[in-house]
Amino acid sequence: MTGWLPPLYHTTMYGKYDVMREKSQADGDDEFLRRVRGFLRENLPNDLRDAVRYHRAIAPSDHIKWQKILAAQGWATPQWPVEYGGPGWSPARIYRFHYECAYAGAPDQIPFGVKMVAPVLIKYGSEHQKRHYLPRIRDADDWWCQGYSEPGAGSDLASLQLKAKISEDGFVLNGQKTWTTYAQHADMMFCLVRTDMSEAKQHGISFLLVDMKSPGITVRPIVTMDGAHEINEVFFDEVRVPAENLVGRLNEGWTYAKYLLEHERFPLTGTGKMAREIELIQELTSPMMREMQPQKAQAYRSRLAELKVRLALLEVSLERAMAGAVSGDGVGAKASMFKIRSSELAQDINSIAVDLLGIDSLRIGGAYAASPASGMAGYYLNMRKMTIFGGSNEIQRNILAKSFLGL
Incomplete structure (x- = not known):
């Protein structure tokens, strides 16, 4: 700093x-x-x-x-x-x-x-892929989604089974992806597929770019407990993908997937959101804090102070790690540490908001739609995913144990 x-x-x-x-x-x-x-x-x-x-x-x-x-x-x-x-x-x-x-x-x-497929294309993509896709990504001409998780391959992503049979002009896909965020809006998907069933599970995986308008793709919504439709199931039935949409080399997609996950788990925008959220909590709860018993109010102030200190420490660590991330060296297993710390802190900040607001945090829609607190309940429910997606925090701790402790 x-x-x-x-x-x-x-x-x-x-x-x-x-x-x-x-x-x-x-x-x-x-x-x-x-x-x-x-x-x-x-x-x-x-x-x-x-x-x-x-x-x-x-x-x-x-x-x-x-x-x-x-x-x-x-x-x-x-x-x-x-x-x-x-x-x-x-x-x-x-x-x-x-x-x-x-x-x-x-x-x-x-x-x-x-932030995800573009770094992979820059590092591993063909010149044609870079020339065609990067300007369209920059200008929001294409909306992308991520085809990683499957019903039997979430945190254990290497167990994925979406088959990509090699054909004369490319690949034919059969199988399923799930938890696919914004697939209902997407023009393109970057997708991990199984191109060699005989290899060990981390091998035999390839990285494909899939046009979501291709015949044989079906998108089905998954409505989450906050009532939102962000995620989906995606089914592939004899979906043809041209050979030019293979990124890098055949059966080396696991290398590219790990590189992408470093970018996914590095929370560049998370600290700004959390600082904004703390300010919102203070704005919404300052009147009720003045009405609280002094001992109870002081307990909440102490909790907020602790959250601010944790956020300041996370910011110091993130800025220190940025140099390696942007220079091309990546952050490696440290991305797992940032994913754990940022997701748990974000949930803790959100939890104190709900605690302080009480019944006001549960009032959704109707006469309460214009209330500044009306979005808090849905946000709280949506935030439960933070410690699960991108590889659950339990998996992240296993990665850190292997990488830094040799366990």
């Missing part, structure tokens, strides 16, 4: 020491931060900002609109190398940009294109 701290800590944690912020900008990035914040003030629509801040539904068109606004500014692909359209920012600037966008209430960039 070079003295920069997110707005939350200057205004609520350190209070009167806010004046020290500009003096601590030893790296000269104060002008960069002013540019980013000015851009967000001028270009992030207020209705979209409020929808994100108060956990209201965001339409696919809103995500696409925001991606195109970023693309017009040249900021849609912060992590990409300059030769592929990246802005050439330092690791610290990349982290700060993502933090500021999330903290301001900008909608997430749909990660499957910009």
Whole structure:
């Protein structure tokens, strides 16, 4: 760290020491931060900002609109190398940009294109794949989804069984994927398939790019307990994929999958969201805190203070790791640590919000639709997935035990 701290800590944690912020900008990035914040003030629509801040539904068109606004500014692909359209920012600037966008209430960039498949294409894809897909990802012309999990292959992803039979002109797919986020909107899927059944399970896997409009693909919704339709089952019945849509080499998809998972598990936007959430909690609960018995109010303040400290420590660790992630070295098994820490912290922040709001956190829709707390119940239920998706936290701890402890 070079003295920069997110707005939350200057205004609520350190209070009167806010004046020290500009003096601590030893790296000269104060002008960069002013540019980013000015851009967000001028270009992030207020209705979209409020929808994100108060956990209201965001339409696919809103995500696409925001991606195109970023693309017009040249900021849609912060992590990409300059030769592929990246802005050439330092690791610290990349982290700060993502933090500021999330903290301001900008909608997430749909990660499957910009942050997941694009790094794989840049590192392992053919020149044709790079020329064709990367500009379309940057400009939100294609919406991507991820074809990884299957009914019998979730955290144990290497057990996947979607078969891709090699044909004269490519591959023929038969099988199923599940928990496929936003498949109902997707134009393209990056997909792990089994191309050799005789190999050990980590081998014989290939990485394909699949047109979701291909004949033989069926998408069925899975409605989650918060009432949302984000995830799906996807069925493949004699689906043909051209040979040119194979990424890298045949049967080496597990290598590419692990590389992609490092990007998926690295929570670039998570800290900004959590800082924003803590501010929202303080905004919504400050009146009731004043009415509480002093001992009970102090217990909640202590819990909030602990969450702020945990978030500050996570931010320090993330910025330290960014240099390796962006330079191409990756973060390896450390991504598992970040996934564990960020997901558990996000759930703990959300839990204290529900505890403090009490019955108000359960009031959904109807007369309560305009209430700032009306989205909290759905958000709480949706957040239960954080410690499961991307490889459950139990699996992440096993990865850390093997990688760092030799167990």
